[in-house]
Amino acid sequence: MDQRVKKKATIYDLSLLSGSSPSTVSAVLNGTWRKRRIKESTAQTILGLAELHQYTTNLQARGLRRSRSGLVGLMLPVHDNRYFSSMAQTFEGHVRSRGQCPVVVSASRDPEEERRTAETLISYSIDQLFIVGATDPDGVHEVCELAGLRHINIDLPGAKAHSVISDNYQGARMLTEAIIRHFGNDDPLRPDELFLFGGRNDHASRERIAAFHATKKALLGADPEDGVQSSGYSPDITLRAFEAFYQCRGKLPRALFINSSINMEGLLRFMAGRPAEMFSELVVGCYDYDPFGSFLPFPVIMVRQNVEAMITKAFELIDEPPTAPQTFLIAPELIQPRSALKGPLDTLKDIE
Amino acid sequence: MDQRVKKKATIYDLSLLSGSSPSTVSAVLNGTWRKRRIKESTAQTILGLAELHQYTTNLQARGLRRSRSGLVGLMLPVHDNRYFSSMAQTFEGHVRSRGQCPVVVSASRDPEEERRTAETLISYSIDQLFIVGATDPDGVHEVCELAGLRHINIDLPGAKAHSVISDNYQGARMLTEAIIRHFGNDDPLRPDELFLFGGRNDHASRERIAAFHATKKALLGADPEDGVQSSGYSPDITLRAFEAFYQCRGKLPRALFINSSINMEGLLRFMAGRPAEMFSELVVGCYDYDPFGSFLPFPVIMVRQNVEAMITKAFELIDEPPTAPQTFLIAPELIQPRSALKGPLDTLKDIE
DNA sequence: TTCGCTTGCACAATCGATGGTGCAGAAACT
DNA sequence: AGTTTCTGCACCATCGATTGTGCAAGCGAA
Numbered sequence A, B: 001m002d003q004r005v006k007k008k009a010t011i012y013d014l015s016l017l018s019g020s021s022p023s024t025v026s027a028v029l030n031g032t033w034r035k036r037r038i039k040e041s042t043a044q045t046i047l048g049l050a051e052l053h054q055y056t057t058n059l060q061a062r063g064l065r066r067s068r069s070g071l072v073g074l075m076l077p078v079h080d081n082r083y084f085s086s087m088a089q090t091f092e093g094h095v096r097s098r099g100q101c102p103v104v105v106s107a108s109r110d111p112e113e114e115r116r117t118a119e120t121l122i123s124y125s126i127d128q129l130f131i132v133g134a135t136d137p138d139g140v141h142e143v144c145e146l147a148g149l150r151h152i153n154i155d156l157p158g159a160k161a162h163s164v165i166s167d168n169y170q171g172a173r174m175l176t177e178a179i180i181r182h183f184g185n186d187d188p189l190r191p192d193e194l195f196l197f198g199g200r201n202d203h204a205s206r207e208r209i210a211a212f213h214a215t216k217k218a219l220l221g222a223d224p225e226d227g228v229q230s231s232g233y234s235p236d237i238t239l240r241a242f243e244a245f246y247q248c249r250g251k252l253p254r255a256l257f258i259n260s261s262i263n264m265e266g267l268l269r270f271m272a273g274r275p276a277e278m279f280s281e282l283v284v285g286c287y288d289y290d291p292f293g294s295f296l297p298f299p300v301i302m303v304r305q306n307v308e309a310m311i312t313k314a315f316e317l318i319d320e321p322p323t324a325p326q327t328f329l330i331a332p333e334l335i336q337p338r339s340a341l342k343g344p345l346d347t348l349k350d351i352e
Numbered sequence C: 001t002t003c004g005c006t007t008g009c010a011c012a013a014t015c016g017a018t019g020g021t022g023c024a025g026a027a028a029c030t
Numbered sequence D: 001a002g003t004t005t006c007t008g009c010a011c012c013a014t015c016g017a018t019t020g021t022g023c024a025a026g027c028g029a030a
Helices: A011-018 A022-030 A040-052 A059-066 A082-097 A111-123 A137-147 A168-182 A203-220 A235-249 A261-271 A307-319 B011-018 B022-030 B040-052 B059-066 B082-097 B111-123 B137-147 B168-182 B203-220 B235-249 B261-271 B307-319
Strands: A071-076 A101-106 A128-132 A150-154 A163-166 A194-197 A255-258 A283-286 A300-304 A327-330 A333-335 B071-076 B101-106 B128-132 B150-154 B163-166 B194-197 B255-258 B283-286 B300-304 B327-330 B333-335
Touching: A011 A022, A011 A040, A022 A040, A059 B059, A059 B111, A071 A082, A071 A111, A082 A101, A082 A128, A082 A307, A082 B082, A082 B101, A101 A111, A101 B082, A111 A128, A111 A137, A111 B059, A128 A137, A128 A307, A137 A150, A150 A307, A163 A168, A163 A203, A163 A307, A168 A194, A168 A203, A168 A255, A168 A283, A168 A300, A168 A333, A194 A203, A194 A235, A194 A261, A235 A261, A255 A261, A261 A283, A307 A327, B011 B022, B011 B040, B022 B040, B071 B082, B071 B111, B082 B101, B082 B128, B082 B307, B101 B111, B111 B128, B111 B137, B128 B137, B128 B307, B137 B150, B150 B307, B163 B168, B163 B203, B163 B307, B168 B194, B168 B203, B168 B255, B168 B283, B168 B300, B168 B333, B194 B203, B194 B235, B194 B261, B235 B261, B255 B261, B261 B283, B307 B327
Parallel strands: A071 A101, A071 A128, A101 B101, A128 A150, A150 A163, A163 A327, A194 A255, A255 A283, A283 A300, B071 B101, B071 B128, B128 B150, B150 B163, B163 B327, B194 B255, B255 B283, B283 B300
Antiparallel strands: A300 A333, B300 B333
């Protein structure tokens, strides 16, 4: 009866089969049939046929007509990173629970690519866009605004749309303090023994660096000028920064504040091939949480940004009527070394 | 002139503005105008207007008409994992270089969810579907087949469509051998000191377990029955497996073969709160690569699956005319402890 | 019987782009 | 001059679903 690869059934097919008009079929299938005063029995007939013929709505057609698609976009800088991938995981859960379809794409921290990506998604009439860690949030905003697309910034703030970000200042303060206190009073850390690696000229880095400076000054009394080694969000640049530092001073600092797990990978690259003992006295604070990172052979104090809270807040905001752009801070959490925390995966059904 | 949030320009708008018919405008904008013998000058006029009015194609409309969308789907088990997220990263690069739009979604290793997700994507008329690590590849196949959607399995094979997977047997053989050889001849490993944790009844686990057994037998002469502790792909179940083991024997084995980085997180959870010294003699082999995992305080030998090669091969196959389903093995790579390898991110422009 | 209200549905326009077909006018050829 | 060929484009149906509107039949009340 059913041949292979037959065309998918449409409302017109069901219309013929049921003897009802396409509009009736449509109403029945999209749930608006009570409002349209369709008889219960008619609806049942059609639903039965739909089941029988495995009808599924052509969402492109619906999207075209309604000029929205049921797709909700998440634009990440990159996938390949625990912070962003847990963002994706959490986002998916939220979107699905709202009966929509998540679409996750990355834009490589390239302003041009960010705008192009937004434009593409808009061409598919996505309903909302969550912009994570964008290099140029306001550029993306422009694109969204023109298309009347609801959007919100996460992780890095923009001036023209609501933003939900980690409280970078407080987080970095906690982290710096924890690093310093880790040394105790026997052999306290000196100001010139704590360096920050990573980060660039974005809001998050600026806040973290400011907190780093302030906390060092407050707790250690001083803060040399050269305590910060910017190295972007690239493992390789960070590696080179470490190499340069090492070259220059013959050793690493006793303590490091590392701006993100991506920069932390730069440290790993520096470690590779060098003897483990070289790092046995090191104390590291990393502004990001990675379970494996937490168990390195030296103490790694980490900051976990509250992804769940950020996403939740973002969903609240994006549905609200627009008001003047505001930035909402979400408190991150300090994670002691050797901690294996639950993540978004743990809410999935455990499967043996 | 341009008001905010004005409707997007359509080919009909440009048609009026240019004095050409909508079909001419359409042809010019989608590049088929030479084939349709449109005069160069007409084309230029329209292109100019399009630029001026910031025309962008409504891809839902195009998709409806052409019954494909330009979207290419990647279905992952989960995002929050370096193996799968690097898959996503690599996939994106390939799709974009083909001028299409990547769509990455996860389906939680739930066969039901996998089919539903595929169906949703099909409703959007995606052009191709890459099915990664599916629990029920053939169930997804059924759905795709009915819709005439090109698809391919990656990481876990199906019987009804081409599959590109890691050579799990060889990888596990290499890994087991490396673990055993790591102990050298002074204090060689005994068969009852090497256990496998993780995995379930999927193709990859079965192959790895088979290779584990065979290699143990070949190199150590024997292989006790209880050497394998299945614990699915869940950190928590793996944690419980370690706890049970520890409870029962009072210690961990000297050496562990861990089936995936997700199971490895179960080991981390076991480690948390327990003294580091407990693990100082441990040697671990992990079938997955994670840069941070490679630098844990004990030797961790890892296997890196060749994501780039798998994706590349998958793209080759998916474009070919269909033949009888075949499974293609991609050789993975053994990674020595303390290795920080380059990943897909390194091909991005380094940004300071 | 007639008016008016409800019930239950059909009709048709519409979303925006595509592509097969047809046709007028110019150019080329006999 | 008459016929064929080419150019350059317009026309229109189409993809599948949605939704505002209209209207016949049925029913109760006056």
